[in-house]
Amino acid sequence: MKLSNRFASNLKLPKLTYRLWKVWRRDFDVFMKTYKVNFFPPLLEPIFYLVALGFGLGGLIPQIQGIPYMQFIATGLVAISMMYGSFFECTYGSFVRMYYQKTFDAIIATPVSVEEVIAGELIWGATRSLINSAIVLAIVAAFGLISSPFSLFVPLFAFLIGLMFSALAMCFTAIAPNIDFFNYPGFLFITPMFLLCGTFFPLSLLPQAVQTFALVFLPLTHAVILSRGLILGSIEVPMLFSFLWIIGVTIVFFILSINMMKKRLIK
């Protein structure tokens, strides 16, 4: 009874106004101040992977599902960049702002509400996903690995997928006792997804149980399905399922994370 009450209170719809954009704008201003540093890692990382795995491992693997191995992993790397961009922004980034910099405390003393602070952070996390995926997409294009104009929709989906990962990340931030805590979701959630969600080899090669698990519980699986479909221009029905899966999870965790953070910040 009590537990279900607590759960229900975490699903209360937050009241949001335009003020959440002021929080977004604050984070954006900080990002632009150091944009050179911020652009470099997402620019270089996919190059390393494409060179190492694409040329290296790709030399041993002629083709996967009818496409060159390098192209296969390129589509996975785009999805990974969405996850990394948003998840780390709303774990380490948000935690530093909340805990060390007291930025949230400063903002909630103004007419901006705590719900708007968190919503602004989540939308900023989604924006990081958009920016990162656009950079990686440009690299992938430079390697000549894009085969469809549908690729132009990738940043749009990156925003949605980023919002999902931001909301998941913010739930961890809401319960993190200290910054080292993020090693747990890092190693137990992000790393397995990085490896198991159809990123570097097709999901269908995994044991059936793992495949099902990845499809039901691991968000990156669906991000990969969408990115790959768009970049390769092979729009298929499973993409609709992935899209709806992402929408559902995003809505639930968006609301959940705002309520959980509110409880953490307002005692």
Next chain:
Amino acid sequence: MKLLYTVISTGRRASSVEVLIKARGLTKTFGNLTAVDHIDFQVFKAECCGFLGPNGAGKTTTVKMIHCVLPLTAGELTVAGMSVSERQREIKNMVRVAPQEDNLDPDFTVIKNLLVYARYFDIPKTEALKRAEELFKFFQLTEKREVIIDQLSTGMKRRLILARALVNEPQILLLDEPTTGLDPQSRHLVWDEIRSLRKRGVTIILTTHYMDEAATLCDRTLIMDNGKIIEEGSPAELIKKHIGEEVLEIEYDEKAMKTLQEKFPEARLEVASDKIHVFTRQPHGVFENFLENFPTKGATIRTANLEDVFLKLTGRGLRE
């Protein structure tokens, strides 16, 4: 000087007794700890009201409830007739806060801190820029305009926190230990600004550990201890009520103690830091007479002050 000040401030209060902030049975608990315990108080429009108390007395908790960042556990609290539980956005628009802790944005420069903060209040950028320059001039931060927060001294940070709260003129200003860690020069600068705001009709709530600060700035003080308000009144009233006019301090020895007990049977004698402090209700001049008849080495007569009141009411024991 101090007397004149009191007369003026009392007169001013009599002419404007509009209650701006009102608390009844205000309570805040954190788990088993009762930080604020059923307190009632009022703050009048355009006064400077001081909350004094040892560490952990509940001052900051009270301030945070006034600006709607801590929900009440029980009781009522209204600002300009609006409940803090319901009309937070309107209240937060009226109130500016200079918090105790440094929550300046370390990702930004001094000027950008002010501009970003102004944005949260929907203050147009041109207005905020103009105001920022004035504030920097007053708080002597102009040269630090483009400096990143990390490179500021503690004093500069405190001044910037205050400047940030004034980026447009608030109706209510909450200052939580505004001068802690400041050098005397900065302290006087901050005091001047507080006085000038008060003159312009801004309602100010000030928490402080410095009794001289409360005595010189506050029209009224509320003394808190263990989550309760244990006394309230103007600094002069409280001194008169609890201490009297003068205090005699004499280096401690048993003989002196005995003489004092004989000569001032009604007085309160307190031994602290190797000195006997004599508090009496007798009028001005009584200690002078005593010292003429019993010349004592190292004796001083001083004016009673708010710190005497504070220590009498809250004791000398350490908190926390």
